[in-house]
Amino acid sequence: MHLTLSSRFLPALVAATVLLSGCYSREDMKGETGTAETAAAVEKPATTKTPAAAETAAAAPTQPLTQANVFLEVSGSMEGFMPKTGADAQNTQFQQHVAQFLSDLNRSSAVRQKTFYRIKEKPYRDSYQQLSQTVRGGIREAASSTSIPAILDTLVSHYYQPGAVSVLISDFIYAPPRTGDQAYVKTDITDALNSTGRPDLAVSVYGFTSDFKGAFYPALKTGAKRINNCCDTPIPYYIWVMGPADAVRQFDAALLTKQPGQQAHFGVTYPTPPSSLLSRFQNKGAWYYGDAGASKRAAGATYHTVAVQEASATQPVEFVVGLDLKTLPAAYRNVAYLKQNLQLTGQDTDAKVADVFAANAQTQNSSGPESQYSHFVKVRLTRQPRAARPLQLLLNHRRPAWVGQWTTRNDSNINQVGAKTFALSSLLDGVAAVTSDEQDEAPVFTIPFTLQPGE
Structure with missing residues (x-):
């Protein structure tokens, strides 16, 4: 496609209800003869209070979005995704997927009003039925190529x-108009999205691949300007959701959470997920809840202060933090991503993340508080804290690996290149420059804890 993409595009978080079957006390510790892994989590109040931000309360009911404007590009480069179909013709994966997505959106109560447009040299209003028929039956009148930056500018300016x-x-x-302009792809996208200075602009990008039956128009014109009867390889296509950060997050959660494709998010912010220390779940060593009034809290309480009685290289302390990440996008719930990007920061401590794992049948069916969490973070330390110190568990935002894997600087021989998009990384660099102050966005979430010596 030689057009510009862009778009304007949570459910309520429910605080984790932690069913504590009973907390350890000093009397429990004296009376039990089990291993350190079961006998050392002693509950006792302390003077350090759990930071309020860590106690996630239930959010108010989410109101439907007021509007979703859907734009489908219908330039000549899109005909291979939407070929004209005869009575015995097979539909492409694009046609099947996008037709279902449009139907889901049209029926969804998460958005009050939906409007549908074809993108040619500018947006043209369609009904849902008309746009769905274009997807299913093929493009009847393809548009000439359109500038992606121009379309992005239109969307942020008028929608x-x-x-x-x-x-x-x-x-x-x-496809920049001149070969020399390829070095300015990032700049062109940044300028287009920044044309009206939207301070809370967010963009979610979803990537998919489809079989492609038609002419392919490379962005790089070093070879053929048109590859007929293409393609032997799947071709990527994208759904971009653009708009204010809270609206993009809400739309993602309502309509794109279960999409099978790849995803990347820019400028979208998320509430702090429910979390708690878990004193009776895979703990090791001598520690207890240090939260004020811990032993008197009702069932369902959460804990964020670790009081360490003893720790050394030969007697390490390990504790597990439960996280409820169900309302985050799938990209941030992926265990591999979490292992690479969850970070523990603190002063005067060697505490570090030892493992990250997802809930399983055993944890989900447990009668303990671990049943309320989707993911778990095991923390290990070997040094006794000398005084109360803050800890932070944060999830860093990183560009997902698939973006680089789907990027090519030369698409003039697409059958050999494979499922890649010309200058995709540069396009998303342009998005990142507008949606964050730096290339690396703020953490997806930050959860504060306190580490202190026990009595």
Whole structure:
């Protein structure tokens, strides 16, 4: 596609209800003769209070979004995704997937009003039925190529409003007008998205691949300007959701959480997920809840202060933090991503993340508080804290690996290159420059804890 993509595009978080079957006390510790792993989590009040931010309360009911504007590119480069079908013709994966997505959105109560557009040299209003028929039956009148930056500028200038998103469906192939302009792909996207200075702009990018039956138009014109009867390899296409950060997050959660493709998120912010220390779940060593009034808290309470009585290289302390990440996008719930990007920061401590794992049948069916969490973080330390110190568990935002894997600087021989998009990384660099102050966005979430010596 030689057009510009862009778009304007949580459910309520429920605080984890931690069913504590009883907390350890000093009397418990004296009376038990089990291993350190079962006998050392002693509950006792302390003067250090759990930071309020860590106690996640249930959010108010989420109101439907006011508007979703859906834009489908219908330039010549998209015909291979939506070929004209005869009575015995097979539909492409694009046609099947996008038709179902449009149907899901049209029926969804998560958005009050939906409007549908074809993108040619500018947006043209369609009904849902008309746009769905274009997807299913093929493009009847293809548009000439359109500039991606120009379309992005149009969307942020004319379709951006509170409680609304724009959804752009396209192959996102941006062909700069001159070969020398390829070095400025990032700049062109940044300038287009920044044209009206939207301070809370967020963009979620979802990537998919499809069989492709038609002419392919490379962005790089070093070889053929058109590859007929293409393609032997799947071709990527994208759904971009654009708009205010809270609206993009809400749309993602309602309509794109279960999508099978790849994803990347820019400028989207998320509430702190429910979390708690778990005193009776895979703990090791001599520690207890140091939260004020810990032993008197009702069932369902959460804990964020670790009081360490003893720790050394030969007698390490290990404790587990339960996290409820069910409301985050799938990219941030992936265990491999979590292992690479969950970080524990603190002063005067050697505490570090020892393991990250997801809930399983055993934890989900447990009668203990671990049943309320989707993921677990095991922390290990070998040094006794000398005084109360803050700890932070944070999830860093990192560009997912698939973006680089799907990027090519030369798509003139696409059958050999494979499922890649010209300058995709540069396109998303341009998005990142607008949606964050730096290339690396703020953490996805930060959960404060306190580490202190026990009595």
